[in-house]
Amino acid sequence: MSTLDRPEIRFRRRRDDVTLSWPPGSKFRFPEPFLWGAASASHQVEGEDVHSDWWRYEREPGNVQNFFEFPEFGQQFKSDHWRQFPEDIVRMKADLGLNAYRFSLDWSRIEPVEGQWDEAVIDRYVSLCGQMRELGIRPLVTLFHWSSPDWIWEPGNEESSGWYHPSIVDRFGAFCERVVQSLAKVVDLWVTFNEPNVFLYGGFSEGVLAPGHCRPDRELLPIQRHLLLCHRNAYRTIHESRDGAQVGIAQQITPFEPVSRWNPLEGWLSARVEQAFSWAFGDSIHTGELVLPTRSGAVIREQIEGLSGTVDFSGVNYYERMLLRIPWGVCVQRVEAIHDHFGTKEIWPREINTRAFVEILERVQSRYGLPIYVTENGRSHSDDSQRQRFLEQHLCALGHALENLDVDVRGYFYWSLLDNQEWANGFTPRLGLYEVDYSDGSRSLRDTGRRYAEIIQSGEICADSLI
Ligand code: IFM
Numbered sequence: 001m002s003t004l005d006r007p008e009i010r011f012r013r014r015r016d017d018v019t020l021s022w023p024p025g026s027k028f029r030f031p032e033p034f035l036w037g038a039a040s041a042s043h044q045v046e047g048e049d050v051h052s053d054w055w056r057y058e059r060e061p062g063n064v065q066n067f068f069e070f071p072e073f074g075q076q077f078k079s080d081h082w083r084q085f086p087e088d089i090v091r092m093k094a095d096l097g098l099n100a101y102r103f104s105l106d107w108s109r110i111e112p113v114e115g116q117w118d119e120a121v122i123d124r125y126v127s128l129c130g131q132m133r134e135l136g137i138r139p140l141v142t143l144f145h146w147s148s149p150d151w152i153w154e155p156g157n158e159e160s161s162g163w164y165h166p167s168i169v170d171r172f173g174a175f176c177e178r179v180v181q182s183l184a185k186v187v188d189l190w191v192t193f194n195e196p197n198v199f200l201y202g203g204f205s206e207g208v209l210a211p212g213h214c215r216p217d218r219e220l221l222p223i224q225r226h227l228l229l230c231h232r233n234a235y236r237t238i239h240e241s242r243d244g245a246q247v248g249i250a251q252q253i254t255p256f257e258p259v260s261r262w263n264p265l266e267g268w269l270s271a272r273v274e275q276a277f278s279w280a281f282g283d284s285i286h287t288g289e290l291v292l293p294t295r296s297g298a299v300i301r302e303q304i305e306g307l308s309g310t311v312d313f314s315g316v317n318y319y320e321r322m323l324l325r326i327p328w329g330v331c332v333q334r335v336e337a338i339h340d341h342f343g344t345k346e347i348w349p350r351e352i353n354t355r356a357f358v359e360i361l362e363r364v365q366s367r368y369g370l371p372i373y374v375t376e377n378g379r380s381h382s383d384d385s386q387r388q389r390f391l392e393q394h395l396c397a398l399g400h401a402l403e404n405l406d407v408d409v410r411g412y413f414y415w416s417l418l419d420n421q422e423w424a425n426g427f428t429p430r431l432g433l434y435e436v437d438y439s440d441g442s443r444s445l446r447d448t449g450r451r452y453a454e455i456i457q458s459g460e461i462c463a464d465s466l467i
Contacts, residue, residue, distance in 0.1 A: 028399025035411025037100035047077035074438030250315035320349035378415035
């Protein structure tokens with residue numbers, strides 16, 4: 001049962017017991033059936049999405065770190081997934097034994113000009129899903145993972161067109177209807193939006209994702225409204241086209257804790273920031289009410305007709321917790337969210353926090369009462385053994401949660417199948433099960449991928465074997 005009628009604004013204290021441990025000999029068996037997957041997003045891996053806003057945005061100097069220092073092959077083809085997609089499907093089965101793959105559709109490739117559908121591209125996505133099905137891989141399709149066709153933005157009028165303008169709802173709706181009409185026969189598992197919270201704040205408030213705007217909180221209202229309306233309509237479209245389809249959003253759920261465990265104000269603010277960032281979207285889809293908290297303390301609320309209940313599962317993207325501090329002498333509206341382990345050169349995520357991972361799963365379960373898919377979880381590290389450690393620790397924690405706690409997790413999708421462009425952080429972070437050589441697109445399986453394949457094959461994980 002949902003507990004949303006009891007809003008979860010509770011004091012949070014900093015916790016330093018970040019990694020769970022188990023008695024020697026502990027072994028966790030995963031239930032069957034269970035979806036063992038990996039995930040990706042079109043703009044980050046496909047390449048040559050020349051009609052997308054991100055293609056333009058990343059070519060504007062200063063938007064993506066070291067973009068022009070990377071091999072031209074990588075700039076153009078990224079991880080070369082669009083051209084190597086069929087081979088990648090064969091690889092993910094043969095090398096890894098996956099039975100699920102989460103990827104996103106490139107709206108700009110499908111509709112390069114408004115109202116003009118590239119039928120060959122749609123057919124290719126259909127045939128790729130068909131190929132997955134033949135190999136026993138269940139496609140999980142994300143409709144929107146942050147890149148839009150560039151034509152939604154009116155040149156010179158970016159700050160009131162695109163996602164700001166109500167026309168986006170019909171435009172996105174037309175895209176959904178067209179792709180769902182073709183794909184529903186081969187796809188029954190859908191994510192409408194990937195991390196709408198990160199898209200909203202990263203793109204329109206912090207200015208670190210396309211379109212790179214820094215607007216005050218109140219001005220995020222139309223975007224949040226449009227995202228929720230687009231989600232609601234996409235949910236309906238999918239259900240009208242396919243009986244038994246399962247539709248969700250993939251929400252980045254990040255716990256926030258205060259840097260100073262003794263500072264009650266930091267504790268209180270952590271809870272507020274966490275509510276706004278990690279829970280607001282998911283809550284809206286359950287309650288039907290848009291809630292936009294602002295830094296001034298005001299909360300904007302708006303009922304959205306037909307939104308409540310438009311979700312069949314909870315998609316959880318979990319990486320790490322964030323620590324929050326109020327810098328000395330700075331007013332509380334300028335809090336800083338920071339990662340733990342200052343000074344490390346690694347980018348993301350920096351800590352392995354399986355205690356928080358399990359807590360998040362329990363909280364999502366009790367809050368929404370739906371089946372859960374871990375739709376993203378992974379780590380960039382220059383040392384692959386650290387990536388492997390991250391994977392094993394999280395799978396062990398997940399096995400423990402499935403066996404001992406009241407969570408209904410149906411699948412796990414490692415982020416990411418391939419090294420890919422980590423948005424504004426460029427190509428330096430490497431999160432892939434496969435390493436990609438950006439000078440020619442060749443792939444090599446990492447030890448983390450081999451270890452993942454062993455766990456999938458055996459269907460269990462033993463705590464003694466964790467590195
Ligand atoms: O690469 C991103 C992805 O696009 C969205 N979730 C987080 C990942 C790692 O930062």
